[in-house]
Amino acid sequence: MPNGVFLGEEFTSNGVSYEYSSSKRTWDLGGENSTNQNGLFGGGEWALSDFDPFSSSIGFYQAQDSMTVPGLDVSENQIHQQLKQFTDFGSFDDLYLDVVSPPFQSSDDKYSKLVSVDSQNSELDAPKKKRQYGFSSGSLEILKRYGSRFRRFNSEKVNVPSSEIQYTNSSGPTLAAELIIQLAAEKFIQSSSICSDELSMLNHPCPSSILANSAGDSKEVHLVQNLLLSAKNIGEKQYERAIKLLRECDRMSSTRGSPVQRLVFYFTEALYEKIDRETGTVTPKGLGKKTEDPLEALKFRDSTLIAFHCELPLAQITKFAGIQALVEHVAEARKVHIIDLEIRNGLHCTILMQALSTRFQNPIEHLRMTVVGTKSKEKIEATGRRLTSFAQSLNMPFSFNIVLAEDILELNKDLFRLDDDEAVTIYAAYTLTAMIGCPDRLEHIMRVIRTINPRIMIFTEIEANCNSPIFVDRFVEALFYYGAFFDFIANCMKDDEKNRRHAESTCFSISIRNIVAAEGEERKIRHVSISVWRAFFARFGLVEVDLSMSSMYQANLILKNFSCGNACTFDMDGKCLTIGWKGTPLSSLSAWKFQ
Numbered sequence: 150m151p152n153g154v155f156l157g158e159e160f161t162s163n164g165v166s167y168e169y170s171s172s173k174r175t176w177d178l179g180g181e182n183s184t185n186q187n188g189l190f191g192g193g194e195w196a197l198s199d200f201d202p203f204s205s206s207i208g209f210y211q212a213q214d215s216m217t218v219p220g221l222d223v224s225e226n227q228i229h230q231q232l233k234q235f236t237d238f239g240s241f242d243d244l245y246l247d248v249v250s251p252p253f254q255s256s257d258d259k260y261s262k263l264v265s266v267d268s269q270n271s272e273l274d275a276p277k278k279k280r281q282y283g284f285s286s287g288s289l290e291i292l293k294r295y296g297s298r299f300r301r302f303n304s305e306k307v308n309v310p311s312s313e314i315q316y317t318n319s320s321g322p323t324l325a326a327e328l329i330i331q332l333a334a335e336k337f338i339q340s341s342s343i344c345s346d347e348l349s350m351l352n353h354p355c356p357s358s359i360l361a362n363s364a365g366d367s368k369e370v371h372l373v374q375n376l377l378l379s380a381k382n383i384g385e386k387q388y389e390r391a392i393k394l395l396r397e398c399d400r401m402s403s404t405r406g407s408p409v410q411r412l413v414f415y416f417t418e419a420l421y422e423k424i425d426r427e428t429g430t431v432t433p434k435g436l437g438k439k440t441e442d443p444l445e446a447l448k449f450r451d452s453t454l455i456a457f458h459c460e461l462p463l464a465q466i467t468k469f470a471g472i473q474a475l476v477e478h479v480a481e482a483r484k485v486h487i488i489d490l491e492i493r494n495g496l497h498c499t500i501l502m503q504a505l506s507t508r509f510q511n512p513i514e515h516l517r518m519t520v521v522g523t524k525s526k527e528k529i530e531a532t533g534r535r536l537t538s539f540a541q542s543l544n545m546p547f548s549f550n551i552v553l554a555e556d557i558l559e560l561n562k563d564l565f566r567l568d569d570d571e572a573v574t575i576y577a578a579y580t581l582t583a584m585i586g587c588p589d590r591l592e593h594i595m596r597v598i599r600t601i602n603p604r605i606m607i608f609t610e611i612e613a614n615c616n617s618p619i620f621v622d623r624f625v626e627a628l629f630y631y632g633a634f635f636d637f638i639a640n641c642m643k644d645d646e647k648n649r650r651h652a653e654s655t656c657f658s659i660s661i662r663n664i665v666a667a668e669g670e671e672r673k674i675r676h677v678s679i680s681v682w683r684a685f686f687a688r689f690g691l692v693e694v695d696l697s698m699s700s701m702y703q704a705n706l707i708l709k710n711f712s713c714g715n716a717c718t719f720d721m722d723g724k725c726l727t728i729g730w731k732g733t734p735l736s737s738l739s740a741w742k743f744q
Contacts, residue, residue, distance in 0.1 A: 326408040326636035333373030408635040419665035446659040456648035478605040482572030483514040491580040575606040585675040612734035613676040633733035
């Protein structure tokens with residue numbers, strides 16, 4: 150066995166005790182030393198007050214049922230979205246790809262009931278040469294593209310939809326964060342002396358003077374405009390001008406204000422750090438502020454992960470629709486082996502178990518789960534004991550294996566316990582993106598996956614383009630993405646300030662700082678779009694497969710459980726489902742197999 154590789158103990162369904170109280174809808178997964186902070190897989194109680202992830206209202210369909218979903222009644226107003234692909238800039242380091250994404254095609258007309266398709270070819274162009282000013286024409290095109298995307302969601306209507314209204318106080322902001330950013334971008338482009346007539350207007354269906362109809366709106370538009378001007382000055386190395394604008398942003402933003410004010414607060418800190426890195430200084434808000442490793446910051450505490458699952462439709466859509474796709478590809482297998490590249494709290498595994506346990510045809514004889522990790526052995530083992538206990542409650546034969554390698558380069562096929570009669574699948578949710586900054590490790594794990602040759606790989610990732618080597622392009626892309634996400638969680642978690650604030654102040658703030666301020670190997674947060682992943686996977690012989698009607702139905706069904714679901718959007722990029730907020734993509738879900 151190579152040094153640094155640990156083959157974990159195999160847990161079976163004869164493991165720890167498991168108690169369930171149907172009257173309280175609470176799973177008691179704790180031990181004597183459990184704490185509330187550790188949540189589901191570190192002890193404490195998992196209380197599901199509003200939505201039960203194992204509710205019979207969410208049914209999983211097997212392969213024979215995948216295109217004939219009973220009772221399908223879809224609201225056109227909720228899910229009829231005009232589809233279009235965009236020319237998105239993205240790269241793996243200095244790898245620039247000329248990619249043509251084919252229009253979405255389906256052999257079944259029933260897809261049109263769930264998603265309307267009007268896609269066009271889209272290319273990833275090589276980056277334009279950096280101009281002498283901070284905001285290149287490419288950066289301005291990004292601003293314009295987001296304006297077009299937002300207009301598309303609003304269906305070119307003159308009246309602002311009610312979902313854009315955030316506050317009733319006439320002296321405070323009344324518009325959603327994305328619209329505030331759009332109006333600020335419009336003003337920025339209008340005031341820029343470097344833009345052409347073609348780029349001078351975002352052409353929102355409502356004039357900004359009409360939209361910004363309160364003092365609060367105008368202040369927030371001005372706040373974001375100052376932030377954009379500051380980034381432009383940093384790109385031009387006009388640091389004194391940038392600092393003056395950042396001081397104004399400091400005065401007008403806070404961590405407890407509106408979504409826009411919170412967003413600007415964290416981006417202001419990121420720009421302070423950017424200036425420190427470029428000038429060799431250390432200021433309290435820049436490099437002087439201690440932050441943890443950005444990849445570690447992405448690992449939410451379990452209580453926050455559970456809150457996200459219960460309160461954010463995005464979290465449930467990717468889990469349920471992804472598990473539906475996985476279940477369909479092992480429909481005839483009695484022995485199933487799931488290789489999870491990063492299990493985290495394992496909530497998706499319980500959804501999978503529930504889905505497999507309800508199979509009437511080809512009942513499951515054994516479920517094996519293998520978890521790949523590089524650290525946190527104790528936490529993974531605790532997850533294994535909890536999942537083993539859950540499997541026992543379902544009377545499901547189950548085993549849990551751990552492959553722990555100090556370096557992912559030590560990973561190889563021989564470390565996995567693979568049986569010829571098992572249907573092997575890969576579940577990769579928000580994990581491969583962490584390796585983009587280490588291309589040797591990313592390519593190594595892909596080669597290992599290819600040797601395993603799974604029936605299917607379920608792939609979920611953040612759908613953003615924050616990997617440009619050009620600072621201002623990264624800044625603009627990140628501003629729109631996190632602006633949409635801050636507005637998303639503000640709407641969906643308005644009754645859970647504790648978990649929302651924790652996520653913003655840790656994971657999101659540190660990610661923003663790393664995207665905006667860091668360069669080279671220190672830049673570890675490198676989100677790229679599905680177009681870039683598609684070209685990368687093609688190198689290893691992976692081909693994209695259609696998501697079934699049942700997966701689409703699962704996604705639509707989830708939205709009906711959330712009051713904020715009407716502002717979520719579904720788009721198809723090739724065969725990939727992208728889930729967004731008011732037109733801005735947030736995550737993508739796709740399925741892959743080897744040729």
